[in-house]
Structures are given as structure tokens and as C-alpha cells.
Amino acid sequence: MAIESYVTPEQIAYYTKLGFWDRWTFIDYIKRWAKAFPEKEALIDPEKRLTWSKYQTMVDRIALNFLSLGIKRDDLVITQIPNCVEAVIIEMALARIGACVVPIAMQWRGHELNYVISLTQSPAFIIVPEYYGFNYVEMARELQKNHPSMKHIIVLGKEVPEGTLSFKEMWENALETRTPYDYLDKNHPINANDVLTMCFTSGTEADPKGCPRTHNHWKSFERSGFLHHLTLNVHDKVVMALPWINLFGQSVGILSMTMVGGTLILLDGFDPATMAETISRERATVYAGVPSMHIALLRYPKLENYDLSSLRVVLTGGAPCATAIIEEMIEKFGCLVSNGFGSNEGHLNITEIGLPPELVSTTIGVPQLYSEIKIVDENGNEVGVGQIGEFCQKAPFIISGYYKRPDLNARKWDKDGFYHSGDACYLDENGFYHFVTRLKDIIIRGGMNISAEEVEFILYKHPKVMNVAVVGMPDERFGEKVCAVIELKPGESTISLKEVRAFMEKEKVAEYKWPEKVVVVDKLPRTPTGKVLKYVLRERLARKEM
Structure with a gap:
């Protein structure tokens, strides 16, 4: 099945007529x-700094190298590499010839990759040869035995094992100097309805x-969200520690800066010291992350040593x-804060910058532009104003369907073309949407619905x-009870159920919402993007491992 078939001629005509697609x-x-600002920096990581001119050159070079390997239009090429300049070049080089990148989380192993x-x-x-002690070449060779379609294992790094291809040699193989300047445009034309990326859902609840x-x-997506709400522009420098492999990293970092001509600074994972030093040194203007990252940065003991005023x-x-x-972020950083709500499928709602902190925290904004x-x-x-239901959205930035999953497409998209997100939300009397919980994240205790996020x-x-995840645990009498799984702040050693329930009473919370079990952990299980894997916690509780 050609990947471009996921966008129908009717969709193209409709959204083009409305001016949303071009x-x-x-x-x-x-x-x-590259023509307007050839010497302006476009991509930065700890080892490389590329100007816009060099960015264009390397995209063409790697595209020509891919063609020499037989990689062609509509091919889906899997990558498993961390945040780096090479990742962006690979994505765009594949796009240059009408192929598509399939970026995979570094944590995935043979089970997921076989699928x-x-x-x-x-x-x-x-791939990279090794990352945090894991041998990716060995895994790739085992996978190749069972998948004859996988002809090439391409390895980043200075030295690569025998039987694999060196990406470094491709990087240095200047095929563009021996090829007519218009060869790619004439022989491998692309269009805006080609599939650029195929990210995979984070899998917090399902395959x-x-x-x-x-x-x-x-x-x-970029125009509706970040170019409009965050006013991203050519002067911006985005520092990105979020994995490049999903919607958050792609949209805030790679693609927004490509559209506006800004600068993308890539970090391999989040570390508060590295983040503070990078923002200060590079004079970064935009930083994006999940709440656990913000908390770690704010609690970094040496934060005051760095100037984050940019x-x-x-x-x-x-x-x-x-x-x-x-x-606290507004006070310490002197910046504005926006709250984004969305998914790899592409549903989106973002708060305008400049809203009061409480609205940024408790809402996901007014109805999203273009949707x-x-x-x-x-x-x-x-349902009416103030009533909780499922958030459904129809927009030019939502995917047209999952890859080779017509069964799911029939369930997730209704007859009117609305995507059903699985998120419980409501619209208030002032026109703001509020995220309540995932529909599967409601704890039902004796017939009473409890929002896990509210308790958190x-x-x-x-x-x-420091961090907390609230989940339901099985109970014979009530069906479910509330369990709080807690990461403590540095210097704290314990917190009891009695303390937690006393705090809930002090906060005047209805008693049926109080945790009835408290578990202290060193680290909550998370996806590569920082989302807590609540199904892991539920499974452990069900097996009485916690």
C-alpha cells in the first residue's frame, strides 16, 4: 500500500480550497x-553546527546516497538514533526523494521492532552502534535474519562493524558535486501530500x-499551533531535549524551525544542568518539556548560576x-508559558501565551485555529457547556488514518470525519476547554468517578x-480504590498513607477521592516522551507487586 494513499483526493481538494494546504x-x-540566510545557523548539537547552506547540502548529499542504495519513493525507513543533527538530515533526505522516516524510541527492542x-x-x-550499554548492531543483525526486506543496516559513528554500512562515509561522500544541480528536482519530484513522517503512538494503553x-x-499543525500561539519566528532558538521521534519533538523543534528559518539546538535527553547551561550559552528563546522536566530544572541546585533571561x-x-x-517558571525565567494538548494522531489545542497561570494550568485553551x-x-x-465527554476534532492537521489499521480507523474516526481522541474534556462558560482525564484513566470507586489528574x-x-501518579487498584467491595505512587523530593525518605490522607483532609477534598494506598518509588515508569506508564503501575498493583 503506497503511503500517499492515506490522503484522499477529496481531502486534498477540500483543505486546499480552504487554504489550509498548499x-x-x-x-x-x-x-x-539556505538562499536567504546561507550563513545563519540552522542545526546545533554537542558535536556539530550546521548553517542553512550546509543543511541544504547535506540533505541533498544523503538523499543521493540513499538512492544509490536502492531506497526509493514510498519506502518507509526505520531509524533508532538519539537526538542529533544527523537525525534531522536523515528525515529530510528521505523526504527529498519521497521516502518516509519511521523514527523509533531508543528503548524499543526486538519485540516492538519485529512488529x-x-x-x-x-x-x-x-542505528547507533551502542547506547547506554545496549548493542544495537547485534539486535539489528538478529532482526535482519527474520526480515528479508531489510537489506541495509546503516550505522552512525566513526567505526562500524563488518557487514554494516557507515553513515559517516555517506556523510563524506559528496555525490552532489558529481550530480547535476537539478537532478533530484527533475528525476525525483515530491509534493506536499507525500508522507513526511510516520511516528508511532507511545503505547501507554495499547499496541x-x-x-x-x-x-x-x-x-x-505548525501554523495553527506554534507559529500562531507561540509566535515562533526566524529569530527564535529552540532547545530540544524531547525525543525527536514523536509529535512533541518534531513539532516544537525540527519542523517549526524549518518553517520559520530559526535555529534548533538538539540535546540527547534531559539533564537539568545541561539544559540550564545550554539555554544560557546559546541564548535560547524557547524550551519545551513535560512537567517532570520543568520540576527538575526548577529544583536544580545551581540554577541561579545561569542566565536564562533569553x-x-x-x-x-x-x-x-x-x-x-x-x-515558578514565570517568576524565575521571566518568560511566558503555554500549555499544549495533543497526540501523534495530531489532535491539538494550545493555550495562548500571556494567559494567567491558573488558566494555562487548568485549561487547554479556546477552540483551536483551523479546527x-x-x-x-x-x-x-x-453534550452541553460544563458537561464532560470525549474530545473530538476535525482538522487539516489530524492524520487521515493509522497505517494498515482499517479496524481502528473505523472506530476512531466517525462518519463526519471527527477523530475521537479518548480524552475526557469539557467546555466552560467562558469558552475554554478543560482536559479532565484519559477516558481509561477515570477511577470508579463504588460508582463514583474520580479523576486521577485531579488527585495528582x-x-x-x-x-x-516531587512526582506522583494516581491509579486505580482492584477492590472487591468498591471495584476500585485510589492508589498514589509517589517520587519524593531530594532529602525526603518516606511519606505515609496517614500523612497523605491528612493532607487531603486539610485541602478539603471529598473523602472518596483520598488515596487508600501509598507506594513510594525511586522513579515512575515513563515513555521516552516522559508520560507515566500507568498501565504498568496498574498491572503491578493487580499482581500485588506494589
């Missing part, structure tokens, strides 16, 4: 900025699903962020709590 590709943006390779029939697997997103999907905007997302944390939104009950009927917000106020 003919520009991300390759066109790279060409534009993805079988699904995509990838002709190549691009991962491929999300094919075209240039036009991404452009309308920060213009902080974007928070991935999970609700407490009002107190947003207030239609409805809140529906379990029968698909729209309260517990974040406790002086001993």
Missing part, C-alpha cells in the same frame, strides 16, 4: 532559508500504531502541569512530593 514542502523551506518491520517492510535500519503525517498535515516562551505538555510550577471541535457522550451525542494536582502541593 504546494510547499519542507524541502522548499530548507531551500528558501514495526513486519508492518513497514523497511529496506533499511539506521503502537503508525501515524502517517504528510507535509501538509505538519504545516497546518527565554521567551516555555511550552509544557504531555501531562497536566500544576499552577504552582507554571507560576472543528465537539464534546460527545458515550453514544456520540454532543492536589498531591503536587504536598511539600514532600
Whole structure:
């Protein structure tokens, strides 16, 4: 199945007529900025700094090298590499020839990759030789035995094992100097409805699903979200520690800066010391992260040694962020804060910058630009103001369907073209949407619905709590009871159930919402993007391992 078939001619005509889709590709943006600002820095990581001119050269060079390996239009190429300049070049080089990057989390292993390779029939697997002690070459060789479609194992690094291809040699193989300047444009034309990326859902509740997103999907997403709400522009420098492999990292970092001609600074994972030093040294203007990252940065003991006054905007997302944390970021960084709500499928709602901290924390903004939104009950009927239901959205930035999953597509998209997000939300009387919980994240205790996030917000106020995840645990009498799994702040050694319940009473919370079990852990299990894996906690509780 050709990947471009996921966008129908009817969709193209409809969104083009409305002006949401056009003919520009991300390759066109790279060409534009390379011509306008050839010596302006475009991509930075700890080892490389590329100007816009060099960015364009390397995209063309790697594209020609891919063609020489037989990688062609519509091929889906799997990568498993951390944040680095090479990752961006690989993504755009594949786009240059109409192929598509399939970026995979570094934590995935043979089980997940067997599934993805079988699904995509990838002709190549691009990896690093080793990462945090794990041998990716050895895993790739085992996978190759079972997947004849995977002809090439391409390895980053100075030295690569026998039987694999060196990406460094491709990087140095200047095929563009021996090829007519217009060869790629004439012989390998692309268009804005080609699939640019196929990220996979983070899998917090189910098997991962491929999300094919075209240039036009991404452009309308950027325009509606970050170019509008965050006013991202050519002067911005985004520092990105979020993994490049999913919507958050792609949208805030790679693709937004490509559209506006800004600068992207890539960090391999989040470390508060490195983040503070990088913002200060590079004079970064935008930083994005999940609440646990913000908390770690704010609690970094040497934070006052760094000048972070260049920060213009902080974007928070991935999970609700407490009002107190947003207030502290505004006070310490002197910046504005926006809250983003979305998924790899592409549904989106973002708060305007400049809103009071409480609205940033407790809402996901007014109806999103370019989109239609409805809140529906379990029968698909729209509900009124103040009533909780499922957030459904129809927009030019939402994918047209999961890759090779017509069964799921029939369930997740209704007859009117609205994507059903699985998120419980409501619209208030002032026109703001509020995220309540994942529909599967409601704890039902004796017939009473309890929002896990509501309890978490309260517990974040406790002086001993660093991070917390609230989940339901099985109970014969009530069906479920509330369990709080807590990471303590540095210097704290314990917190009892009695302390937690006394705090809930002090906060005047209805008693049925109080935790009835408290578990202290060193680290909560998380996805690569920082989302807590609540199903892991539920499974451990069900097996009485906690």
C-alpha cells in the first residue's frame, strides 16, 4: 500500500480550497532559508553546527546516497538514533526523494521492532552502534535474519562493524558535486501530500500504531499551533531535549524551525544542568518539556548560576502541569508559558501565551485555529457547556488514518470525519476547554468517578512530593480504590498513607477521592516522551507487586 494513499483526493481538494494546504514542502523551506540566510545557523548539537547552506547540502548529499542504495519513493525507513543533527538530515533526505522516516524510541527492542518491520517492510535500519550499554548492531543483525526486506543496516559513528554500512562515509561522500544541480528536482519530484513522517503512538494503553503525517498535515499543525500561539519566528532558538521521534519533538523543534528559518539546538535527553547551561550559552528563546522536566530544572541546585533571561516562551505538555510550577517558571525565567494538548494522531489545542497561570494550568485553551471541535457522550451525542465527554476534532492537521489499521480507523474516526481522541474534556462558560482525564484513566470507586489528574494536582502541593501518579487498584467491595505512587523530593525518605490522607483532609477534598494506598518509588515508569506508564503501575498493583 503506497503511503500517499492515506490522503484522499477529496481531502486534498477540500483543505486546499480552504487554504489550509498548499504546494510547499519542507524541502522548499530548507531551500528558501539556505538562499536567504546561507550563513545563519540552522542545526546545533554537542558535536556539530550546521548553517542553512550546509543543511541544504547535506540533505541533498544523503538523499543521493540513499538512492544509490536502492531506497526509493514510498519506502518507509526505520531509524533508532538519539537526538542529533544527523537525525534531522536523515528525515529530510528521505523526504527529498519521497521516502518516509519511521523514527523509533531508543528503548524499543526486538519485540516492538519485529512488529514495526513486519508492518513497514523497511529496506533499511539506521542505528547507533551502542547506547547506554545496549548493542544495537547485534539486535539489528538478529532482526535482519527474520526480515528479508531489510537489506541495509546503516550505522552512525566513526567505526562500524563488518557487514554494516557507515553513515559517516555517506556523510563524506559528496555525490552532489558529481550530480547535476537539478537532478533530484527533475528525476525525483515530491509534493506536499507525500508522507513526511510516520511516528508511532507511545503505547501507554495499547499496541503502537503508525501515524502517517504528510507535509501538509505538519504545516497546518505548525501554523495553527506554534507559529500562531507561540509566535515562533526566524529569530527564535529552540532547545530540544524531547525525543525527536514523536509529535512533541518534531513539532516544537525540527519542523517549526524549518518553517520559520530559526535555529534548533538538539540535546540527547534531559539533564537539568545541561539544559540550564545550554539555554544560557546559546541564548535560547524557547524550551519545551513535560512537567517532570520543568520540576527538575526548577529544583536544580545551581540554577541561579545561569542566565536564562533569553527565554521567551516555555511550552509544557504531555501531562497536566500544576499552577504552582507554571507560576515558578514565570517568576524565575521571566518568560511566558503555554500549555499544549495533543497526540501523534495530531489532535491539538494550545493555550495562548500571556494567559494567567491558573488558566494555562487548568485549561487547554479556546477552540483551536483551523479546527472543528465537539464534546460527545458515550453514544456520540454532543453534550452541553460544563458537561464532560470525549474530545473530538476535525482538522487539516489530524492524520487521515493509522497505517494498515482499517479496524481502528473505523472506530476512531466517525462518519463526519471527527477523530475521537479518548480524552475526557469539557467546555466552560467562558469558552475554554478543560482536559479532565484519559477516558481509561477515570477511577470508579463504588460508582463514583474520580479523576486521577485531579488527585495528582492536589498531591503536587504536598511539600514532600516531587512526582506522583494516581491509579486505580482492584477492590472487591468498591471495584476500585485510589492508589498514589509517589517520587519524593531530594532529602525526603518516606511519606505515609496517614500523612497523605491528612493532607487531603486539610485541602478539603471529598473523602472518596483520598488515596487508600501509598507506594513510594525511586522513579515512575515513563515513555521516552516522559508520560507515566500507568498501565504498568496498574498491572503491578493487580499482581500485588506494589
